[in-house]
Amino acid sequence: MLVSRKLLLSAALLAAAASIAGLGTYATYTSSTTPVSHTVAAGTVTVGLGATGAQTNRLDIGASAIAPGDTIERSVDLVNTSSLALSSLTLTTAATASSVLDTDGTNGLQMQIDKCSQAWTESAAPYTYTCGGTTTSVLASRSVIGSDLTLSNVTLAAGGGTDHLHVKLTFPSASTIGQGASSTISYQFTATQRAATSK
Numbered sequence: 001m002l003v004s005r006k007l008l009l010s011a012a013l014l015a016a017a018a019s020i021a022g023l024g025t026y027a028t029y030t031s032s033t034t035p036v037s038h039t040v041a042a043g044t045v046t047v048g049l050g051a052t053g054a055q056t057n058r059l060d061i062g063a064s065a066i067a068p069g070d071t072i073e074r075s076v077d078l079v080n081t082s083s084l085a086l087s088s089l090t091l092t093t094a095a096t097a098s099s100v101l102d103t104d105g106t107n108g109l110q111m112q113i114d115k116c117s118q119a120w121t122e123s124a125a126p127y128t129y130t131c132g133g134t135t136t137s138v139l140a141s142r143s144v145i146g147s148d149l150t151l152s153n154v155t156l157a158a159g160g161g162t163d164h165l166h167v168k169l170t171f172p173s174a175s176t177i178g179q180g181a182s183s184t185i186s187y188q189f190t191a192t193q194r195a196a197t198s199k
Contacts, residue, residue: 043084043158047191050077050162055122059167059187063126069173073127075120076167078189080160085194089156090148091139097184100177105143107175109183113139115153116164129166138165144185151189 050056058074066072080086093111095102101109117133136153155161167187 043082043193045082045084045086045191045193046080046160047082047089047189048079049189050079055119058127061125061127062184063169066171068171068175068177070171072169072171073129074167075122075127075129076165076187077119078154078163078165080155080162080191082160082191082193083158085158086156086191087194088192089151089154090190090192091151092147092149092188092190093145094186094188095145095183096186097182099181099183101171101181101183102145102185104177107172107177109144109185110141110170110172111139111144111146112141112168112170113137113151114166114168116166119164120166131166138163141170144169148190156194 049059052060055075056077059076061074063070063072078089080089091113100107114131115136115138116129116131117135118131120129121132122129138151138153139149142149154163169185
């Protein structure tokens with residue numbers, strides 16, 4: 001009786017093992033789609049200035065022996081080659097060598113920026129400029145030093161373009177600043193991409 005029970009249990013275990021092993025012998029059917037792909041590429045935000053030393057960028061040319069009432073005019077091309085539209089173009093000016101010319105917001109240098117619809121007509125140094133097209137205001141007159149100053153009427157569209165700018169610094173005629181002051185002004189233009197959107 002005990003032997004027969006062992007045999008029955010052994011037979012049952014063998015049958016179960018055989019049935020499990022048999023499961024692996026059946027074919028598995030699958031189906032896959034044809035591969036489809038698309039390309040995703042990031043856009044670019046790129047701005048630069050015209051060639052230094054030419055009419056396209058006179059910002060590196062200083063002025064000396066200025067007196068109250070004098071103006072300093074410089075042309076510069078702001079070139080936008082971004083593939084993305086921009087939300088803004090800003091300007092930050094800083095004094096790398098400072099004096100009351102840049103720290104005194106009332107008696108110090110005042111800055112104004114305008115844009116011409118075509119390249120400015122330049123006279124020989126000391127530089128002055130006339131616009132043969134349409135003039136628009138980019139930055140209203142203000143003290144020369146500022147951070148992230150928003151520029152108006154500049155090219156923000158994708159594909160970019162060139163804005164012909166005229167930077168004018170004025171030493172106020174009523175200035176009380178003493179003689180001999182000297183400052184070095186740096187200019188940095190910054191472009192910011194458009195708002196995020198669905199693509």
